[in-house]
Amino acid sequence: MTAQNKADFESAKSELAAIAGKSGALVSGVAAADAFDDAPEGYRPVDILPHAKSVFVIGGAQPRAGDWQSPNYQHMEVTSTSDRMQTLALKIARSIEDRFSYYAVCVPPGVDRGQQPFMSISMAADLAGCGSKSLAGPVLHPEYGFMYYAAIITTMPLPADSPLETPACPAPECVQMYAAEGTTPCLSICPIKAGGCLGGRIEDGRFTDRQYDSTRCATRVQNYWVPAFQKVLRATLQEPDADKQKMMLFSSMFSRTLWSMTYSNVSQGQCAECMRVCPVGLEHRTKK
Amino acid sequence: MGFYFVDPKTYKKHKNEILELSHAVQVNFQEHLPAEKRRPGFSDQQIAEKLGLEVHVVREIRCVAERDKYPLDEFEEAIRFKEKACRDYSVRGMSAVMEKYVKASKK
Amino acid sequence: MNASKTESRTQQIKQFALDAGADVVGIADPRAWDEHVPLGHRPYDILPGAQSVVVVGSRGPTAGAWRSPNHRVMEVNGYDFRNDAAIHRVADMIEKDFDHQAIQAPGLPTGGHLPPMSMMLSAVLAGLGTRSLAANIILNPKYGLLYYSACITTFEFEYDGMLEQDVCPHPMCVDSYRRFGKTPCMAACPSDEGGCLDGSIDDDGRIDYSYYDRERCVSRAMNFGINSFQKALAQIVAEQDTERQSTMIYSDFFSRSCSAITHYKESVAQCFECMRVCPIGRAERKLR
Numbered sequence: 241m242t243a244q245n246k247a248d249f250e251s252a253k254s255e256l257a258a259i260a261g262k263s264g265a266l267v268s269g270v271a272a273a274d275a276f277d278d279a280p281e282g283y284r285p286v287d288i289l290p291h292a293k294s295v296f297v298i299g300g301a302q303p304r305a306g307d308w309q310s311p312n313y314q315h316m317e318v319t320s321t322s323d324r325m326q327t328l329a330l331k332i333a334r335s336i337e338d339r340f341s342y343y344a345v346c347v348p349p350g351v352d353r354g355q356q357p358f359m360s361i362s363m364a365a366d367l368a369g370c371g372s373k374s375l376a377g378p379v380l381h382p383e384y385g386f387m388y389y390a391a392i393i394t395t396m397p398l399p400a401d402s403p404l405e406t407p408a409c410p411a412p413e414c415v416q417m418y419a420a421e422g423t424t425p426c427l428s429i430c431p432i433k434a435g436g437c438l439g440g441r442i443e444d445g446r447f448t449d450r451q452y453d454s455t456r457c458a459t460r461v462q463n464y465w466v467p468a469f470q471k472v473l474r475a476t477l478q479e480p481d482a483d484k485q486k487m488m489l490f491s492s493m494f495s496r497t498l499w500s501m502t503y504s505n506v507s508q509g510q511c512a513e514c515m516r517v518c519p520v521g522l523e524h525r526t527k528k
Numbered sequence: 529m530g531f532y533f534v535d536p537k538t539y540k541k542h543k544n545e546i547l548e549l550s551h552a553v554q555v556n557f558q559e560h561l562p563a564e565k566r567r568p569g570f571s572d573q574q575i576a577e578k579l580g581l582e583v584h585v586v587r588e589i590r591c592v593a594e595r596d597k598y599p600l601d602e603f604e605e606a607i608r609f610k611e612k613a614c615r616d617y618s619v620r621g622m623s624a625v626m627e628k629y630v631k632a633s634k635k
Numbered sequence: 636m637n638a639s640k641t642e643s644r645t646q647q648i649k650q651f652a653l654d655a656g657a658d659v660v661g662i663a664d665p666r667a668w669d670e671h672v673p674l675g676h677r678p679y680d681i682l683p684g685a686q687s688v689v690v691v692g693s694r695g696p697t698a699g700a701w702r703s704p705n706h707r708v709m710e711v712n713g714y715d716f717r718n719d720a721a722i723h724r725v726a727d728m729i730e731k732d733f734d735h736q737a738i739q740a741p742g743l744p745t746g747g748h749l750p751p752m753s754m755m756l757s758a759v760l761a762g763l764g765t766r767s768l769a770a771n772i773i774l775n776p777k778y779g780l781l782y783y784s785a786c787i788t789t790f791e792f793e794y795d796g797m798l799e800q801d802v803c804p805h806p807m808c809v810d811s812y813r814r815f816g817k818t819p820c821m822a823a824c825p826s827d828e829g830g831c832l833d834g835s836i837d838d839d840g841r842i843d844y845s846y847y848d849r850e851r852c853v854s855r856a857m858n859f860g861i862n863s864f865q866k867a868l869a870q871i872v873a874e875q876d877t878e879r880q881s882t883m884i885y886s887d888f889f890s891r892s893c894s895a896i897t898h899y900k901e902s903v904a905q906c907f908e909c910m911r912v913c914p915i916g917r918a919e920r921k922l923r
Contacts, residue, residue: 287704287705288703288705288708289699289702289703290618290702290703290704327715330714330715331715333697333699334697334715337697337698337699337922340923341922341923342922342923343697343698343699343702343922343923344697344698344699345697345699345700345702345703345708345712346697346700346712348707348708348711348712350711350894350898351711351891351894352705352707352711353707353887353891354887355887355890358705358707358708358711393699394699395699395922395923396923465897466890466893466894466897469893470884470885470889470890470893473871473884474880474881474884474885477871477872477880477884478877478880500897501893501896501897502897504897504898505898551748551749551849552848552849552850553846553847553848553849553850554771554845554846554847554849555844555845555846555847556844556845557766557771557845557847558765558766558771558842558845559671559756559759559760559765559766559797560765560801560841560842561842563670568671568672570673571672571673571674571675571676571749572746572749573673573674573675574673587746587747590746590747590749591746591747594747594748594850594853595862595865595866597850598850598851598854599866600863600866600867600870602851602854603854603858603859603862603863603866603888604888605829605854606854606855606858606906607858609830609855609908610706610855610858610905610906610908611706613706613823613908613911614703614704614705614706614908614911615704615706617908617911617912618702618703618704619704622819622912625819625822625823625912626811626815626817626819626822629815629816629817629822630814630815632815633814633815633816
C-alpha cells in the first residue's frame with residue numbers, strides 16, 4: 241500500500257467515525273478482518289463477506305443515567321435502545337458503498353440456524369479497541385462502561401485499531417473489593433452458586449476461571465420473549481383442563497411475552513442487574 | 529362462537545376454484561401485454577360475485593387455502609434450495625444456474 | 636394552479652423525496668389504476684379526491700450483503716425502510732407546505748396476502764420500473780430490485796408515464812432464452828423442477844408469457860414468519876405424543892419462526908435467488 245493509499249484510508253476511517261459520532265455513536269474502531277482467529281470457522285468476517293478486510297465497529301445507545309436509577313426494574317425491560325446502533329450500522333454500510341465504492345455488510349443482529357449468531361460482535365468490539373470483555377459478560381468501554389455495539393464488515397482496508405492495552409474489567413474498585421471480600425459487585429448480585437449466572441476469580445489484576453450459566457441468563461435477559469412463549473405454549477397444550485388452559489393463555493406472563501415479542505426492538509435486554517452495579521462508566525451514570 | 533372461521537365443508541368445496549381465481553398463481557401480469565392476453569387475479573369481491581358467495585367467506589377460504597397449498601415440507605426444502613443456490617453461485621457464478629441448460633442445448 | 640407552479644411543485648417534491656432517502660421517485664395519475672385493478676384497490680378508494688400518487692423506491696440489501704455465501708445474511712439483515720421513511724416525510728410536506736391531504740398508501744396485506752393497494756403496480760404506473768419474469772418483481776432500469784412506497788394526495792402534480800422501454804428482459808436474458816430456453820431467473824428457480832418461475836420471450840424480445848407460483852415463493856421468501864408459524868403450530872397442536880410435541884415446540888424451525896415474527900425488520904424478504912442472477916442493476920452492485 242502506498243503512502244497516498246494509507247492516507248486515503250485513514251481519511252475514510254475518520255470520515256466514517258465522524259458520521260458515526262454525529263449520528264449518536266459514542267465510540268468507533270476498526271478490527272482487521274483476519275484477526276478473528278479465536279472465532280470458529282464459519283463465523284469469521286470472511287465467511288460473511290468474501291475478501292473482507294476490515295470490521296468497522298460502533299458503540300453507543302447506552303441506557304441513560306436516569307434509566308439506571310429507576311426502582312422499577314420493569315422500566316428497562318421495555319426501553320432497550322440497541323436498535324439505534326443497528327440502524328446506524330445500516331447507514332454506515334450504505335455510506336461505505338455509496339461514498340467509497342467498497343462492499344459493506346452489517347453483521348446481522350439476529351441469529352442463524354441453531355440459534356447461533358453470525359459472528360461475535362463482542363469479539364469485534366474487543367479487537368477494535370472499543371472495549372474489552374468483562375467478568376459479567378458484556379464488552380465494557382473503559383470510560384463509558386456498558387453500551388450496545390454493531391459491526392460492519394467491508395472490503396475497504398481501513399487501518400486497524402488494537403485491543404485495549406489495559407482491559408476495562410476488572411475495575412480498580414473491583415480488584416480492591418475482591419481482595420477484601422472475595423467477590424465483586426457483579427458476582428455478588430448474581431452468584432452462580434446461589435442460583436445466579438456468574439462466577440469467577442480475580443488474580444494479579446485480571447479475572448480468571450470465569451463461569452457463566454448462559455441458559456439461566458437467557459431466562460432473565462429474555463424473560464418475556466420467544467423462549468417463554470414456547471414454554472407457555474407447551475404447558476397450555478399439555479394441560480387437559482380447558483379452564484386452566486384459558487387461564488394460561490390469558491395470563492399476565494403470556495400477555496407480557498406477546499407484547500415483548502411484538503415490540504422486540506425495545507425489549508432486547510430484560511435484565512441488566514450485573515451492569516447496574518458495575519463501577520466502569522459510573523461517572524456517566526451519575527447525574528443530578 | 530367467538531371469532532369467525534370457515535367451516536371445513538365449505539372450505540373443501542370451494543378452495544380450489546377460489547385459489548385459481550385469486551393471485552396465488554400469477555400468469556401474464558405484465559402491464560405491457562395486451563389486455564386480452566393479461567390474466568390478472570380477481571379481487572375477493574369479484575370472486576364472490578362469480579361464485580355466488582359472500583365476500584367474507586371468499587376471503588376466509590382464500591386465506592386458509594393460501595396457507596394450505598403447500599405442506600411444511602416445502603419450507604424445509606426452501607432452506608436446502610437457498611443454501612445450495614447461494615453457495616453454488618458464490619463459487620461458480622452464473623454457470624451455477626446456466627450450466628445444465630447450456631449442456632442440454634448442445635445435445 | 637397554473638402550469639409553471641405545478642411544474643415547480645413537482646420538482647420540489649421529487650427533490651425532497653430524494654433528499655429524504657429515496658433512490659428514485661415518480662408520480663402517477665390515479666386514473667391509470669382503472670385499467671389494471673378492480674374497484675376497492677384504486678387510489679381514490681383509499682383517499683377520495685386523490686389527484687396524484689407519489690411513488691418512491693429505495694435499495695434493500697447492500698452490495699456487500701449480495702456477496703455473502705450464506706443466504707441467511709441477507710434474510711436476517713434487516714432494512715432501514717428508507718422508502719417508508721421518505722414517503723412519510725413527503726406526505727408531511729404536502730400537508731404542511733402545500734395544504735393538501737396526503738397519506739401513505741397502505742401496502743401491507745390485510746386479507747391473506749392481499750394489500751389494499753399494490754405498491755408494485757404503483758411503481759410501474761409512476762414510471763419507476765417494469766414487471767419482470769422473476770416473481771413479477773418490478774425492476775428499475777438502474778438499480779434493479781427496489782422497495783417501493785407510495786403517497787396518495789389530493790394535490791395535482793405533473794405525472795410521469797409508464798416506462799416505454801421494458802426493463803426486463805435484459806438483452807443478455809433474451810439471448811440466453813433464445814439459445815438455452817431459459818433466462819437466468821427461470822434457470823435459478825424453474826417451475827418444472829419444483830421452483831416458482833416460467834415464461835417465454837417473443838421474437839421482439841418482450842415477455843410473451845410469464846408464470847409465477849406465488850405460494851411456493853412464499854415458502855422461500857417468507858421461509859420463517861407468520862406462514863411457517865401457523866403451519867408449524869397446526870402440526871404441534873395435532874401432535875398427541877407430549878414428548879414429540881415438546882421437541883417440536885422447542886425446535887430450531889419453530890424458534891426461528893417465532894423470532895421472525897417478532898423481529899419483522901429481519902424478515903422482510905428471505906429468498907433472493909432469482910434476483911441474485913439477474914443482470915439488471917448488477918453494475919450498481921459491482922464495487923471493490
